[in-house]
Amino acid sequence: MTREYRGTRLTIRYCEQPPEGVEPDDWIPPSWQKALQHIPAPKHPSCWAKMLVRRERLANEGQLRSPDHWNTEGTLPDGKHFYAIKADRLRAYGWFSGRHKRVFYISHFACKKGQKLAQEDTNQVIKNWRLIEEG
Amino acid sequence: MTDFLEHWANQSEANAKLVAQERLMTEVTETIWKAMETAGINKADLANGMGVTKGHVSQVLSGSRNMTLRTLADICFALDLTPKFRVEMQRCDQPWESPGQNVVAFKPPPLRYAPPGNFSMPEKDWPAAA
Numbered sequence: 086m087t088r089e090y091r092g093t094r095l096t097i098r099y100c101e102q103p104p105e106g107v108e109p110d111d112w113i114p115p116s117w118q119k120a121l122q123h124i125p126a127p128k129h130p131s132c133w134a135k136m137l138v139r140r141e142r143l144a145n146e147g148q149l150r151s152p153d154h155w156n157t158e159g160t161l162p163d164g165k166h167f168y169a170i171k172a173d174r175l176r177a178y179g180w181f182s183g184r185h186k187r188v189f190y191i192s193h194f195a196c197k198k199g200q201k202l203a204q205e206d207t208n209q210v211i212k213n214w215r216l217i218e219e220g
Numbered sequence: 221m222t223d224f225l226e227h228w229a230n231q232s233e234a235n236a237k238l239v240a241q242e243r244l245m246t247e248v249t250e251t252i253w254k255a256m257e258t259a260g261i262n263k264a265d266l267a268n269g270m271g272v273t274k275g276h277v278s279q280v281l282s283g284s285r286n287m288t289l290r291t292l293a294d295i296c297f298a299l300d301l302t303p304k305f306r307v308e309m310q311r312c313d314q315p316w317e318s319p320g321q322n323v324v325a326f327k328p329p330p331l332r333y334a335p336p337g338n339f340s341m342p343e344k345d346w347p348a349a350a
Binding site: 088089090097099110112113114117130131133134135136137138139140141142146149150151153154 | 249
């Protein structure tokens, strides 16, 4: 069963999915766990809550407007952009699917360390984009 | 269907409370940004309208500085908006009160001055100046 969040305007679907045999409720995307390791533990609850409500708002409104919540990031192979939901230094990189209508795919989570988008995050998004949109 | 974020929120009362706080802050901030976009106003314009620095506006909108109700009122005033406050019972199909009564408009009613009946006007009884 695919893990996703359905809002009134968009479905937020994760490229990372629980492996066979793992109870979905006990599963957390590995990239989220890895990204959180770069954040001081006392700030973890705030990051969870912020990411939850911002992906909820995106799903229900179809967009996020505040530059503190949302950013246009790099370019995809089809010339369109991919984006990031922001929660402090954490990012949920994703794109609006052309193949699956009204679906925003979250490629992976990451902790942004500098000002610039990391090349490895761009590569990961493009890899996932190819799997979903061209696969 | 829930995801891992909702699962986390449901794990404790403290988590659910934090989500409720962030939800309100996100909703207010996003609504302000939408109004700014509609009006074609940027942070510098809003700061000018409020008589504060752009840095102050940035801090308030990013959540790094607490937004007081007074600041929210100032933002709305600068954007020529009328804020409305509404609460609803969770997990309940019926509104908390009858429709209309749970909506509080903060815009003041137009001023209509009418002296009350028991208002004395002593100057009427003063003798005219010679």
